[in-house]
Amino acid sequence: MTDCRKTDCQSIAAAVNAGASATVEVEAALARAEADSTNAIIRVYRDTALAAAKAVDARIAAGEQLPLAGVPVVLKDNMCYQDHPVTACSKILAGFTAPYQATAVTKLRDAGAVVIAAANMDEFAMGSSNETSCYGPVSNPVASDRIPGGSSGGSAASVAGGITPLALGSDTGGSIRQPASLCGCLGLKPTYGCVSRYGLLAFGSSLDQIGPFTTTVEDAALVLSVLAGHDKADSTSANRPAPKPGVADQGLAGKRVGWVPAHVEGLQSDVAEALERAKAKAVEAGAELVEISLPHEKYAVAVYYVVATGEASSNLSRYDGVHYGHRTEGAKDLDQVYSRSREEGFGAEVKRRIMLGTYVLSAGYYDAYYKKAMQVRSLICKDFATCFEQCDVILGPTSPTTAFKRGEKTSDPLQMYLSDVFTIAANLAGIPALSVPMGTDSQGLPIGLHLQAPQFADEALLAAAKALMA
Amino acid sequence: MALNEQTVRHVAHLARLDLSDDEVHAMTRELDAIVGYVEQLQEVDTTGVEAVANVAGLVNITRSDEPIEMLSHEQVLRNAPKANGEAFLVPKAVER
Numbered sequence A: 001m002t003d004c005r006k007t008d009c010q011s012i013a014a015a016v017n018a019g020a021s022a023t024v025e026v027e028a029a030l031a032r033a034e035a036d037s038t039n040a041i042i043r044v045y046r047d048t049a050l051a052a053a054k055a056v057d058a059r060i061a062a063g064e065q066l067p068l069a070g071v072p073v074v075l076k077d078n079m080c081y082q083d084h085p086v087t088a089c090s091k092i093l094a095g096f097t098a099p100y101q102a103t104a105v106t107k108l109r110d111a112g113a114v115v116i117a118a119a120n121m122d123e124f125a126m127g128s129s130n131e132t133s134c135y136g137p138v139s140n141p142v143a144s145d146r147i148p149g150g151s152s153g154g155s156a157a158s159v160a161g162g163i164t165p166l167a168l169g170s171d172t173g174g175s176i177r178q179p180a181s182l183c184g185c186l187g188l189k190p191t192y193g194c195v196s197r198y199g200l201l202a203f204g205s206s207l208d209q210i211g212p213f214t215t216t217v218e219d220a221a222l223v224l225s226v227l228a229g230h231d232k233a234d235s236t237s238a239n240r241p242a243p244k245p246g247v248a249d250q251g252l253a254g255k256r257v258g259w260v261p262a263h264v265e266g267l268q269s270d271v272a273e274a275l276e277r278a279k280a281k282a283v284e285a286g287a288e289l290v291e292i293s294l295p296h297e298k299y300a301v302a303v304y305y306v307v308a309t310g311e312a313s314s315n316l317s318r319y320d321g322v323h324y325g326h327r328t329e330g331a332k333d334l335d336q337v338y339s340r341s342r343e344e345g346f347g348a349e350v351k352r353r354i355m356l357g358t359y360v361l362s363a364g365y366y367d368a369y370y371k372k373a374m375q376v377r378s379l380i381c382k383d384f385a386t387c388f389e390q391c392d393v394i395l396g397p398t399s400p401t402t403a404f405k406r407g408e409k410t411s412d413p414l415q416m417y418l419s420d421v422f423t424i425a426a427n428l429a430g431i432p433a434l435s436v437p438m439g440t441d442s443q444g445l446p447i448g449l450h451l452q453a454p455q456f457a458d459e460a461l462l463a464a465a466k467a468l469m470a
Numbered sequence B: 001m002a003l004n005e006q007t008v009r010h011v012a013h014l015a016r017l018d019l020s021d022d023e024v025h026a027m028t029r030e031l032d033a034i035v036g037y038v039e040q041l042q043e044v045d046t047t048g049v050e051a052v053a054n055v056a057g058l059v060n061i062t063r064s065d066e067p068i069e070m071l072s073h074e075q076v077l078r079n080a081p082k083a084n085g086e087a088f089l090v091p092k093a094v095e096r
Helices: A009-017 A022-034 A046-061 A103-110 A153-160 A177-183 A217-227 A269-284 A297-318 A334-345 A348-361 A366-390 A413-420 A424-429 A458-469 B005-014 B021-043 B073-077
Strands: A041-044 A072-076 A114-119 A166-171 A186-189 A209-214 A256-259 A288-291 A393-397 A433-440 A446-452
Touching: A009 A022, A009 A046, A009 A217, A022 A041, A022 A046, A022 A072, A022 A114, A041 A153, A046 A114, A072 A153, A103 A114, A103 A166, A103 A217, A114 A153, A153 A166, A153 A177, A153 A209, A166 A186, A177 A186, A177 A433, A177 A446, A186 A217, A186 A458, A209 A217, A217 A458, A256 A269, A256 A366, A269 A288, A269 A393, A269 A433, A269 A446, A269 A458, A297 A348, A297 A366, A297 A413, A297 A424, A297 B021, A348 A366, A348 B005, A348 B021, A366 A424, A366 B021, A393 A458, A413 B021, A433 A458, A446 A458, B005 B021
Parallel strands: A072 A114, A072 A166, A256 A288, A256 A393
Antiparallel strands: A041 A114, A166 A209, A186 A209, A186 A433, A393 A446, A433 A446
């Protein structure tokens, strides 16, 4: 069976635009998805995928050229694909069929990409190890006893495991970048507002952003150029032109690369060494290294677990057992319909976060927690603004460790939350960030490095990544 | 401040979660640890710092008040656990 790790999106699109069959490409990807042994794929859309592939072949035959012609893609199971199920890997959405479609999905399909399956994820994107899914955990494609990261674990495993050259994920506190790092592929969280969130099942609306998992930087840029742009259906989407496809060469020549000494403390030694190698590589590529500090970054996890859970408790109030999804049997009154349907439908981590979010927003605690967190969030934004006067990109680790073992952190929610210590600040500040593969540790587990850039400098971010991966 | 079971039960009611006693015990312990961690925010001096509302700097996004195509009645009710073709069905909420 062909392994798509050797065939990136650009190559597939070029071949299909030149007359190769999208149907054959999609058929091969469907076979790989059906043979998946990592539990990355939870639902294969064989019939609609083949129909969509035939439609792409017909469009090419009619003379169209499409940027993602025939590219097979999997969607994280929190994006609406019209007339297909979407569950956020939660029992509360069992049996739900999307009556409308996410803008990101429409844009991919218009560009010639073919959705072949839904990818596993942590329930409602709440988790860092893909262990909270109602479909069970995902194995890291590199080591089956280890987690793939989360929450977009299935998307990362699909790309790193060679099932598809492209997957979409969503990133609220690191949910694209951390699994990309732990599985060994590239994961991009664009600037907040760059990609429409319409049709994405909401978690933390001021933090959520859709982005791609790919094997090359060029593919990430290509997909971002397709996904980005203003959408009337999402009033927080940015009204500015989408980044262009293609990635500039010499992306680090004459640039200032910031690094934070505090990031190295407590780092797994292999990860620290990979960071040193990357810094050396940046200098070789013509960059100047600049020591910077983000004094309020150490509060990012605390801020996040107030802001994200507060927003989540509000967003998830719509799951009430009345309008869609799971409904309890035999409720005596309306209140029982709500409280029992929710009790039965949500998993432990989702309930924990709804409870935390409800608590921090409740009367008497709002000022102490939510308002305080939003003030510290302002200070984190200011830290970045100051740093980006001194440097063009910030380089650091994506995750303090490589992939940990399944079950290792499930008994201690706080330890699990701290796996996102390096990725969360970018969501709080709305800046673009990505994780690039940077070798492996002594056990052969992938290491990823984290690059962050100012708001809407997504193109410069990708160019820096290309220079580091060269 | 330490979180107690009474507070957890009150918050569970606000969140409309019918938690079991076991869940209340576990949740009290876990939330107390997380809230304890979050307490570190109190050490930050935020005097005169504005609480950020939107990091992208957007203000007052408006649109023209024109009708657009929406989901049909049938599409909206298709996912309802209980419906009668016209409306969502719930247990009687008002005594007459």
